[in-house]
Amino acid sequence: MPAQYDAIIVGGGHNGLTTAAYLGRSGLKTLVLERRDVLGGAAVSEHPWPGYTVSTLSYVLSLMPPEVIRELELHRHGLTLYPLAADYYVPFPDGSHLLLTKNPGQAKAEIGKFSRKDADAWPVFSEYLAAIARIVRPLLLMTPPAVGAKSPADLLELARFAWQLKGLDVKSTSDFVKVMTLSVAELLDEWFESSQVKAARCVSGAIGTYGGPYTPGTAYVLLHHYIGEVDGQMAEWAFVRGGTGAVSQAIAEDAREHGAEIRTGARVGRILVEDSRSVGVALVDGTELRSRAVVSNAHPKITFCELVDSSQLPSDFVRAIERYKSRSGTVKVNLALGELPRFDGLESEDSMTAARSFIQLCDSMEYLEHAFDDAKYGQPSAAPYSDGVIPTVVDDSLAPSGKQLMSCFTQYVPASWSQAPHRDELEAYADRVVDGYSRFAPNLKSAVEHRQVLGPYDMEQEYGLVGGNIMHGDLTLDQLFSWRPVAGYADYRTPIKNLYLCGSGTHPGGGISGINGRNASREILKDLKRRR
Incomplete structure (x- = not known):
């Protein structure tokens, strides 16, 4: 069957969309298939409550290089950034900060x-x-x-x-x-x-x-x-106006402008392989789509353990993927607030500066280490760490007038919690996060009107983050650069010809950067040009 597309990209996260934009700019006919009904992967804006737009997982932008922003003309496509006013606001138990x-x-x-x-x-x-x-x-x-x-x-x-x-x-x-x-x-x-x-x-x-x-x-x-x-x-x-999903939408606009077709609600069931070459994908509804190249933005474990039959891969490669570490103790807590938190001991101007910074729930290295120790030995942190931000202090598009959003990226729960929901324990854990902040923002607890709590299980099941790891794999030395995800396959290629990776499980790792997609598209274009 002849190829219908030059490239099919599995997953509409920001790196998959970046790959599509660069391939489209080179004249390739590209299709992006996203299993969810919304684009973005972990860089997504969603609406859990009427009138609110929430950066469900990733919540701030920094790692995207100016090359990607300039080359994909993201500001023209609506990307608007509000730099944080301060690096850190860290309160301490004695009232200092x-x-x-x-x-x-x-x-x-x-x-x-x-x-x-x-x-x-x-x-x-x-x-x-x-x-x-x-x-x-x-x-x-x-x-x-x-x-x-x-x-x-x-x-x-x-x-x-x-x-x-x-x-x-x-x-x-x-x-x-x-x-x-x-x-x-x-x-x-x-x-x-x-x-x-x-x-x-x-x-x-x-x-x-x-x-x-x-x-x-x-x-x-x-x-x-x-x-x-x-x-x-x-x-x-x-902060990104409209939440981090606005980054993904801006990239998607550039991809569409350059000919990419993007489908949501289109779940890939398997990658088609014939004679050791990828030739397309089969959707879960049985539809088969053919292409000259398949590019997976999915987690490496999903790509090689679910979408590709292991018999089509070298045994040592399969073992390396099985050993690839993708652990997490992260819980994302999103709060809709009836008023702005008031921080004890801060004058009005400093309080607003703190509200536009990373608000840390961590008063010492020992505090953070004890929080991890709890999870390491099988219990959620008794005193969790949290990195909190309040994007509504600069972005009036995110909440109804007079309301606020607080996004809390918190740690730790046991890595094993990616295997089951642990709903009651997660809610109790989120209570401890709110209580921790309330020690220096006493009005916070009463200001909470809605709460969303997402643990490792939710992140894996709903967002495809294996182990709940938002980076698509641990950022350890053995899983960086020439060893990400597997030694010998860090160049975005795989053991199967015409099958590529472009997600955060490739170099240079996680974060909203688009670098993975930019680098992967460069290698794909090299190969496709050689085959003409």
Whole structure:
């Protein structure tokens, strides 16, 4: 049967849509198939209550590079960003707090309340991370080489990789290795003495990770969240007008403008393979669609354990996919509020700045480690960690007049909770999150009018996030760069010819970036051009 499309993309998450947009811009006839009735995957805006638009899972933007925004003309397609006013608002049990903005003088004064030494170290540490980020960032935009391979093409990619690291000297090499291997706690202990300052920084090393601040490798997670930028400002974060689903919609508009066909409510049952080549897909209703290439935006485990018969794959590849780690202790708690939270001890102006920042429920590295310890030993956190934001302070499109939304990305519950709903336990856990915030925002509890609680089971069953992992797999050293998702297949290709990956289970990992789709489309276009 002749191909009906040049490429069929399985999954309408933001990376699948990005792939479609780039392929469409190159003149390919592309079809996107999304099993849900709404596009976006984890970057989605939904309406759980009348009048509200909620970023159900992912909730802020930073990791999308200016290249993707510019090349896909996302601002022309409606993408509007509101940078956060501060990096962190961290209240402490004694009534003190840290409210840290990008203003160097303000940050120095805030940190100086706890440690003059740390106040001096803060900008030096920020530049330390920025220097490493400047080295790593170009690597995100390249296709990882197959380390150890001997073909001319692989050796050329290795040479390109080595060239990207030409700026490393002895010290910067040591810094790079430290950030890639240490725990975030070890890294922060080298730089700071104040427990309050370390509390503010450590959360970026553990968020979205099934590990605590003392888990090896979490220093890289801190760096991963530092690499992004908004309007040229590194390590900046922003709310998206209309919620994070507006990012996906803007990308979808560009894809449609360049000829892509996008279908929702179209669930793929299997990827068609003939003579070790993918030739299309079969929907669950039996419809078969043929294409020159199939691109899966689904999680690697879904792609290779559900959509492809394991007999069509090399046995060592199947074992590697089975061992691929995709764990999570994350619970997303979305709150509709009748009024804005009032923060104890803050003047009106500072309170509004705090409301436009990351509002942390974590007063020390030990607090965060104990929260993880509970989950590690089979119990939900008695005192959960939460990263909260209130997007309605800048975006009036999200809620009815006078109402507010608070989005809480929280941790931890046991990884095993991805296997069952645990509904009652999740509601009790969410109660503890609200109670934790109420200790310094006393009107919060009474302000809650609606509540949505999504645990790992919900994230896997409804959104295809295996294990509830929003990154499509752990961001550990053995699952990064040339080893994501599997050694030898980090170039977006798979053991099955004409079958590609483009989701967050590929390099460079998770976050709303579009980089995975941009990189994958580049490799797909190379291959399709060779076959003409």
